[in-house]
Amino acid sequence: MKFLQNILDSARPAVTTGKLKPLYPLYNAIETMLFVPNHNANSGAHVRDAIDLKRTMITVIFALIPALIFGMFNAGYQHYKAIGLLNDAIGWLQFFTVDNFIFGAIKVVPMIVVTYIAGLGVEIYFAYINKHAVNEGFLVSGLLIPMTMPVDMPLWMVAISTIFAVLIGKEVFGGTGMNILNPALTARAFAFFAYPSFMSGDKVWINTTTVEGEALVDGFSGATALGQYASTGETTYSAWDAFLGIIPGSIGETSTLLILLGGIYLIATGIGSWKIMLSSLFGAIAISLIFNLVAPNMISPEQQGFLSIPFYFHLVFGSWAFSTVFMATDPVSASHTEKGKWIYGFLIGFLGIMIRVFNPAYPEGMMLAILFMNVMAPLIDHYVVEGNVKKRLKRLIISAK
Amino acid sequence: MEMSKPKEALFSKKNRGLLKDPMNVNNPITVQVLGICSALAITVKLKPAIVMSLSVIVVMALANVITSLMRNMIPNRIRIIVQLVVVATLVILVDQVLKAFVYDVSKQLSVFVGLIITNCIIMGRIEAFSLGNSPWKSFLDGIGNGASYGLILIVVSFFRELLGNGTLYDYPVVEKLGLYELGYHNNGMMLLPPMALIVVALIIWWQRSKTPSLIEKD
Numbered sequence: 001m002k003f004l005q006n007i008l009d010s011a012r013p014a015v016t017t018g019k020l021k022p023l024y025p026l027y028n029a030i031e032t033m034l035f036v037p038n039h040n041a042n043s044g045a046h047v048r049d050a051i052d053l054k055r056t057m058i059t060v061i062f063a064l065i066p067a068l069i070f071g072m073f074n075a076g077y078q079h080y081k082a083i084g085l086l087n088d089a090i091g092w093l094q095f096f097t098v099d100n101f102i103f104g105a106i107k108v109v110p111m112i113v114v115t116y117i118a119g120l121g122v123e124i125y126f127a128y129i130n131k132h133a134v135n136e137g138f139l140v141s142g143l144l145i146p147m148t149m150p151v152d153m154p155l156w157m158v159a160i161s162t163i164f165a166v167l168i169g170k171e172v173f174g175g176t177g178m179n180i181l182n183p184a185l186t187a188r189a190f191a192f193f194a195y196p197s198f199m200s201g202d203k204v205w206i207n208t209t210t211v212e213g214e215a216l217v218d219g220f221s222g223a224t225a226l227g228q229y230a231s232t233g234e235t236t237y238s239a240w241d242a243f244l245g246i247i248p249g250s251i252g253e254t255s256t257l258l259i260l261l262g263g264i265y266l267i268a269t270g271i272g273s274w275k276i277m278l279s280s281l282f283g284a285i286a287i288s289l290i291f292n293l294v295a296p297n298m299i300s301p302e303q304q305g306f307l308s309i310p311f312y313f314h315l316v317f318g319s320w321a322f323s324t325v326f327m328a329t330d331p332v333s334a335s336h337t338e339k340g341k342w343i344y345g346f347l348i349g350f351l352g353i354m355i356r357v358f359n360p361a362y363p364e365g366m367m368l369a370i371l372f373m374n375v376m377a378p379l380i381d382h383y384v385v386e387g388n389v390k391k392r393l394k395r396l397i398i399s400a401k
Numbered sequence: 402m403e404m405s406k407p408k409e410a411l412f413s414k415k416n417r418g419l420l421k422d423p424m425n426v427n428n429p430i431t432v433q434v435l436g437i438c439s440a441l442a443i444t445v446k447l448k449p450a451i452v453m454s455l456s457v458i459v460v461m462a463l464a465n466v467i468t469s470l471m472r473n474m475i476p477n478r479i480r481i482i483v484q485l486v487v488v489a490t491l492v493i494l495v496d497q498v499l500k501a502f503v504y505d506v507s508k509q510l511s512v513f514v515g516l517i518i519t520n521c522i523i524m525g526r527i528e529a530f531s532l533g534n535s536p537w538k539s540f541l542d543g544i545g546n547g548a549s550y551g552l553i554l555i556v557v558s559f560f561r562e563l564l565g566n567g568t569l570y571d572y573p574v575v576e577k578l579g580l581y582e583l584g585y586h587n588n589g590m591m592l593l594p595p596m597a598l599i600v601v602a603l604i605i606w607w608q609r610s611k612t613p614s615l616i617e618k619d
Contacts, residue, residue, distance in 0.1 A: 154584060168599060172606070194590035 004034055025127035029134035053176075057139040059271045063262035064143055064326065070258050071251040072104030075151045078206040078248050079103055095246060104151075107207065108251055111146035111158050118159040119145075122166040126175065137176030137183075137332075138166065144184035144326060147252025148319070148367075149191065150204040157198060161191040181374045182333045185323075185367055192367070200363065202227050205248035224249050225317040229306045230360040235317070242316040253322035256315065263325035272329040275338065276345035280324040283349025285311045291357060306357050314353050323352065323366035333374040337384040344380055348373050411537070419541040423549040425612060430553040431605045432615065435521040440554055441597040442513055447570045449509045450558035452499065454551025456514060458544060460491045461523050465543035469531040484527050485518065492517045522550055557600045565591030 008031050014020045015027040032054070077100045080086050086094050094100075119138045127134045145162055169186035170179040192199045205224055225235040225247055237247045245255025253259070266272030288311035295308035314320060328334065328348050335344035348369050355365025362368060409416070429435045443449045467487050468475070475483050496514045499507040507514065517523065526546050531539035562568055567575035567587045575581065590596050609615045 154586075156584075157586070160588075172602075190590060193593060194588040195586055196589055198586075 008034070023128075025132065025134050026124055029124070029127075032133075053136045056271055057136045059269050060140045060266065060326070061143060063265045063271075064140075064147065064252070066258040066261060067252045067255055067322070068108070068143070068147060069101075070245055070255045071147060071253075072108050073100045074104065074245060074254055075107050075207065075251060076100030076103030077246065079151075082206045103207075107151050108146060110155060111149065111153065111251075112143065114155045114159050115145045115162050116142045118162040119166045122163055122171065123175075126171050130175075132175075135176035137170070141165070141183045141187075144252075145187045147322075148184065148188045148250050150199065151251055152204055152207050153191070153198055157191060157195050161187040161194070164190045177332055179332055180378075181371055182327055182330045185327055185371055185374075188367055189371060200227075205250075224363065226356060226363040229309070229317075230302070230363050232302060232305070234305050235313075237317075239313055239316055242313075247317075250319065253319040256321045259321040259325050263321075266325065266329065272325065273331075273334065273341055273345075275341040276329050276334060276348075277324055279342045279345030280320075280328055280349035280352075281315070283346040283351075284314055284320055284353050285349075286346075287350045287353045288314050291353075314356075318356060318364055319366050320349070320352060323370055324349065327366075327370050328373075333377065335377040335380050335384075337381050339387075340377070340380040340384045343384075344373055344377055347376075416538065416541055419538060420545040420548075423542075423545040424552065425608070426614060428549050428553065428608070429522045429525075429546050430550060430601065431608055433522075433525070435525055436550055437598075437601070439513055439516065439520060440557060440601060441594045443510055444554055444558035444561055444597050445592055446509075446562045446566065446568075447555065447558045449506055450554045451551075452503060452506045453510060453513065454547070454554050456495045456499065457517060457520065457523070457550055458547030460488065460495055460517055461526065461547040462540055462543035463491050464488045464523060464527060465531040465539035466536045468527050469534060469536040469539035472532050475532075480532065481524075484524065488523055488527075489518050522546060553601065553604065556604065557597055560600055561591045561596065564588045565596075 008027075011020075011027065015024045020027075073096060076097075077086075077095050080094075080100065080103070116138075119142050120134075123138050124134055142162075145165070146158065149158060165183045165187035169181050169183045170176065173179050188199075198204055202224075225237045225242060228235045228237075241247055242254075243256045245257065247254055263272065263277060267274045267277070288309075291307040292310070295304050298304040298307055324345075328345060335341050348366070350369075351372065352366040352369035355362055355368055357365075359365070423429060426432065430437065430440055439453065443453050464484075464487050468484055471483070492515060495517070496507070499510070499514060526542060530542045534542070559569070562570075563574065565588055567573060567581075575585065575587070
């Protein structure tokens with residue numbers, strides 16, 4: 001620590017007054033990341049609280065890490081299972097092996113590194129142009145983006161999606177705290193529409209490369225549970241497997257259990273809004289029950305099958321849990337009023353499951369539902385505030401009489 | 402008797418401004434934000450965009466001249482109808498010419514040639530300019546605005562075709578460069594309408610950062 005402190009101290013004159021002054025935002029970012037800054041407020045009343053943007057962000061990172069580590073194991077497990085190196089009789093007992101983890105880490109760590117380099121590159125460039133400090137906002141987005149991607153996503157696509165999301169989703173609106181859309185989901189939506197053959201279908205979720213450059217026979221299908229539902233109306237995965245997360249899917253979203261743990265941690269620390277999570281749960285359950293009611297009226301057996309699945313399937317398959325806990329609760333793009341959060345969350349769950357079931361082209365409706373509700377959040381807030389103003393005006397008139 | 406004004410040179414500074422201003426500080430798409438719908442619809446490929454630009458230039462210049470010639474005869478109350486008749490006649494002519502000579506492009510442009518009639522830029526320029534100016538000036542104004550509309554269209558479609566399709570004017574650039582073998586893939590998002598808006602937005606961003614006079618004070 002002393003050694004790092006010495007390096008920073010010796011570099012300080014150069015970046016504050018010397019030749020390297022343009023690099024100050026970068027210096028400042030590194031310094032405040034490593035050490036507690038010695039800024040003191042010098043006037044006026046100020047709120048004393050240990051929590052600042054950095055602590056908030058790092059809490060979310062902690063909440064994400066279990067699901068991320070699990071995702072690495074799962075990537076390896078699905079890979080070895082697909083190429084037939086695992087003993088089917090003992091199944092998931094071979095899940096937590098070093099081999100699985102190493103395979104997953106080799107795939108996932110480069111994605112995380114590329115995301116951070118691409119995203120922070122844009123952020124630092126804008127900090128330099130606009131002469132402000134680098135914001136911490138990208139810390140979480142940079143980890144969320146790789147977790148929403150399939151394991152075989154080419155790195156340059158991850159980089160382009162990240163740059164697009166930070167540039168168009170965030171910086172043009174004024175940077176961290178000003179964005180209308182969730183940057184991580186913007187990146188995923190961009191990748192989804194730009195490179196659909198890498199982001200959807202039944203070939204992308206499991207790495208089936210046996211030797212460098214040689215893929216498994218084409219007949220192999222690694223469809224996600226939702227993909228299976230959309231095409232056949234049933235799935236070969238059990239809800240219990242899906243709850244634990246031993247199913248194909250994007251890197252970080254398969255394990256509902258660990259996401260749930262992360263969610264509890266976020267609620268306990270007060271970072272994530274429990275209102276949004278709970279109302280999203282209500283929304284998802286409500287639409288699933290409606291679907292169960294109308295299912296017998298459907299003509300095609302696939303539709304009937306997809307509509308009649310019990311609600312808890314919807315909660316464990318696909319990214320409902322991940323999106324609800326980590327994406328919908330993004331404090332910037334979510335609704336800000338307390339009443340608004342209930343409406344916002346409810347509609348996310350409701351629309352997400354609805355898109356997932358009704359449109360086979362988008363088996364994952366949660367992404368689109370959250371982006372849509374991000375756009376609607378200011379409208380919800382507006383009417384909640386207006387409603388409050390009206391209520392208080394009425395009270396005023398009564399008391400004036 | 403009116404005082405006869407001193408005769409103005411054909412390409413006086415003012416007249417050159419009529420041609421030049423729409424290119425930058427008065428651009429119909431990026432500054433006035435007119436004609437956006439067609440900019441979204443026909444910029445997927447370069448070829449239709451070029452044909453569309455030429456059509457709009459022709460229609461705009463001629464419509465401006467004709468309304469300018471009639472400007473003292475048109476009763477004020479029915480001027481919009483007269484303008485529409487003029488523009489519609491020209492658009493039908495252009496449509497027939499396209500069908501006769503470049504049928505495939507005409508099919509790609511489909512309804513959008515007909516919709517030149519409702520292009521806000523044309524109606525806007527007739528209302529704002531040619532109803533109050535001489536035919537020559539109106540002609541220059543029409544050419545200037547049409548060309549700058551076309552310029553944006555061509556720039557947008559250049560990027561959308563290159564990044565979305567890997568071709569330029571139907572020539573397979575990316576394939577010839579051998580990028581596909583390196584693992585490059587076309588960006589499907591570029592072919593979707595939102596990307597046209599975003600490309601236009603990026604052009605606006607770039608233009609404003611270069612032209613401080615366009616930046617609003619707040």
